[in-house]
Amino acid sequence: MMTNPVRARLLQGQACFGVMAFEFFTPGLSPTLAAAGAEFVLLDCEHSGLGIEGVKAQCAHARGAGIVPMVRIPAALPHLAPPVLDAGALGIMMPLVETAEQARALVAACRYRPQGRRGLGFSVAHDQYTGGSALPKMVAANEAVMTIALIESAKGVEQCEAIAAVPGLDMLWLGHFDLSDSLGIPGRFEDPRYIAAAARLRDAASAAGKPIGWVAGDAAQARAALEAGFRCVCIGHEVMVLRDALSTAFAQARQSLPTVEARPKNAGISGLP
Secondary structure (H helix, E strand, O other): OOOOHHHHHHHOOOOEEEEEEOOOOOOOHHHHHHHHOOOEEEEEOOOOOOOHHHHHHHHHHHHHHOOEEEEEOOOOOHHHHHHHHHOOOOEEEEOOOOOHHHHHHHHHHHOOOOOOOOOOOOOOHHHOOOOOOHHHHHHHHHHHOEEEEEEOOHHHHHOHHHHHOOOOOOEEEEOHHHHHHHOOOOOOOOOHHHHHHHHHHHHHHHHOOOOEEEEEOOHHHHHHHHHHOOOEEEEEEHHHHHHHHHHHHHHHHHOOHHHHHHOOOOOOOOOOO
């Protein structure tokens, strides 16, 4: 039966860690993330060009690797969610949520009746192609699927208390770059206007008893986020993580270049010419 340990832990007040994925949609992505200790992968369909067939494959790889597949759909259109759920996703992030009505529509699209109006389709990817009665699968899916409202505009922040209070909405997510841009201060995260908006969003989630998520740039930012009240944290996206790790490694290796070039020709490292 379908389960979502990330949703369960977050709703119990615990923290969870994962990685956003924008580019490297290979069979090895989720097993690699799982080996590193990730609990979920958040597949991006808004900026990456990832389509439904890729989502379906990546959800299967993630579930096989023992991590939770979640998907950011490409627009604030709730009808985009059900096909992604049927493809095997266990969480839906909808971008640019600015009203409680949008949040309610997202919940309705992701839940079977009586909590929502998701259409019924079984013996497909989301239920692992199994047979059996539909009703237990519907109940399990309603308990497993996570609904996430991405708040990334000044209007969304103005409505965040009402959004957070929507029944069935599981989590808020701070979209920091777009929020700063909406405030007219793109990338200026030390500006008091951005700090105040982010704080209001955190307070709204806390008052509603719901977790809030964010994409941290590195481990230090992730620790700071946890201390600030965030409980669902991505450490970068996979392109950023690979690029930054290689940049650091190359820079450290190149620090030795003058020493290596100055060594006598025959003073090689053991085992190398």
